[in-house]
Amino acid sequence: MEITNVSEYEPIAKEKLPKMVYDYYASGAEDQWTLKENREAFFQDSRFSLVYTRPYWLQDGRPCWMVGNLGGRYLARFRPRILIDVSKIDMTTTILGFKISMPIMIAPTAMQKMAHPEGEYATARAASSAGTIMTLSSWATSSVEEVASTGPGIRFFQLYVYRDRNVVAQLVRRAERAGFKAIALTVDTPRLGRREADIKNRFTLPPFLTLKNFEGLDLGKMDKSDDSGLASYVAGQIDRTLSWKDVKWLQSITSLPILVKGVLTAEDASLAIQNKAAGIIVSNHGARQLDYVPATITALEEVVGAARGRVPVFLDGGVRRGTDVFKALALGASGVFIGRPVLFSLAAEGEAGVRKVLKLLRDEFELTMALSGCISLKDITRNHIITPAEAKHSISRL
Ligand code: GLV
Numbered sequence: 363m364e365i366t367n368v369s370e371y372e373p374i375a376k377e378k379l380p381k382m383v384y385d386y387y388a389s390g391a392e393d394q395w396t397l398k399e400n401r402e403a404f405f406q407d408s409r410f411s412l413v414y415t416r417p418y419w420l421q422d423g424r425p426c427w428m429v430g431n432l433g434g435r436y437l438a439r440f441r442p443r444i445l446i447d448v449s450k451i452d453m454t455t456t457i458l459g460f461k462i463s464m465p466i467m468i469a470p471t472a473m474q475k476m477a478h479p480e481g482e483y484a485t486a487r488a489a490s491s492a493g494t495i496m497t498l499s500s501w502a503t504s505s506v507e508e509v510a511s512t513g514p515g516i517r518f519f520q521l522y523v524y525r526d527r528n529v530v531a532q533l534v535r536r537a538e539r540a541g542f543k544a545i546a547l548t549v550d551t552p553r554l555g556r557r558e559a560d561i562k563n564r565f566t567l568p569p570f571l572t573l574k575n576f577e578g579l580d581l582g583k584m585d586k587s588d589d590s591g592l593a594s595y596v597a598g599q600i601d602r603t604l605s606w607k608d609v610k611w612l613q614s615i616t617s618l619p620i621l622v623k624g625v626l627t628a629e630d631a632s633l634a635i636q637n638k639a640a641g642i643i644v645s646n647h648g649a650r651q652l653d654y655v656p657a658t659i660t661a662l663e664e665v666v667g668a669a670r671g672r673v674p675v676f677l678d679g680g681v682r683r684g685t686d687v688f689k690a691l692a693l694g695a696s697g698v699f700i701g702r703p704v705l706f707s708l709a710a711e712g713e714a715g716v717r718k719v720l721k722l723l724r725d726e727f728e729l730t731m732a733l734s735g736c737i738s739l740k741d742i743t744r745n746h747i748i749t750p751a752e753a754k755h756s757i758s759r760l
């Protein structure tokens with residue numbers, strides 16, 4: 363199968379998977395505005411943007427022309443630097459003290475055995491062979507212990523907080539014992555977003571699978587309902603009272619660093635730091651929760667500004683190209699996580715597919731660095747991109 367970019371896996375997955383499964387992975391909430399925006403904010407020009415030129419005089423009196431863009435919805439264009447020796451590119455980075463091969467990691471996505479019989483095992487193996495981090499979902503179809511048994515690897519555990527705190531405490535302890543290195547606490551899901559395809563399909567976990575982490579706790583099955591089965595499960599089990607004090611509670615039961623996943627504003631970034639989060643993930647849950655929130659790449663700089671370098675800020679949502687990774691890093695992210703490309707490649711080709719996705723993104727990112735004149739991640743700066751607003755004032759900025 364000749365795949366030349368990660369987006370090519372989606373139509374293959376669509377063809378292979380049962381409709382209920384494909385729709386579950388692919389859908390966003392309600393109008394799916396944010397779903398589209400997560401992707402398009404990386405590249406699209408506004409149809410209504412207006413380009414203008416006007417004369418401008420340099421200090422020595424010589425005239426020049428200023429080209430500006432009034433509005434424009436696209437996020438950023440590159441400002442590559444040239445004639446820099448790029449024969450060796452170093453993409454390695456250290457995340458929470460763990461050295462990895464590139465700033466591209468795997469986001470938590472639920473129920474991977476619906477995509478492929480090897481599910482989370484395949485993803486874990488592909489991540490460790492690429493030298494990067496996999497985040498396992500609470501709602502995985504393989505348990506923390508099973509994933510750990512695939513071999514060494516740096517892994518994070520995504521946590522949903524259940525009403526029954528004994529369930530949470532037990533699970534966190536098991537993740538710790540299984541060698542997981544951090545907790546990614548999902549904070550945007552007191553209730554499940556309305557994913558209309560799941561409602562129409564009466565989505566439920568196929569009967570031959572369980573939410574493996576909860577199997578022994580009698581919470582591993584999902585009842586069929588006349589709604590999305592997952593929405594009903596969340597309504598029954600997930601704690602809607604979750605608040606900042608629970609971040610403190612979590613810190614009292616684990617020494618693992620806690621990443622707050624689902625921050626979109628400066629206010630919440632500051633609160634996360636006040637509450638001793640080890641890092642922040644700018645995420646809108648793959649556009650599956652509140653519709654009409656901004657694309658994560660659009661919200662990133664606000665959060666980075668509030669974090670002021672005190673904790674690392676990561677991003678997930680819409681990353682499909684090495685150039686996307688570069689843009690996120692130029693705007694201040696310490697790394698990105700990818701979700702759907704993993705699911706779709708897993709569905710198409712199992713572990714080999716996930717490996718391929720990681721390799722394609724790695725190669726594209728390396729090329730972007732080379733063509734931008736950056737030989738290590740610290741060389742990627744805000745000056746390597748320009749936004750429409752800055753383009754308006756381009757001469758005064760430089
Ligand atoms: C799982 O986290 C989902 O959003 O479906």
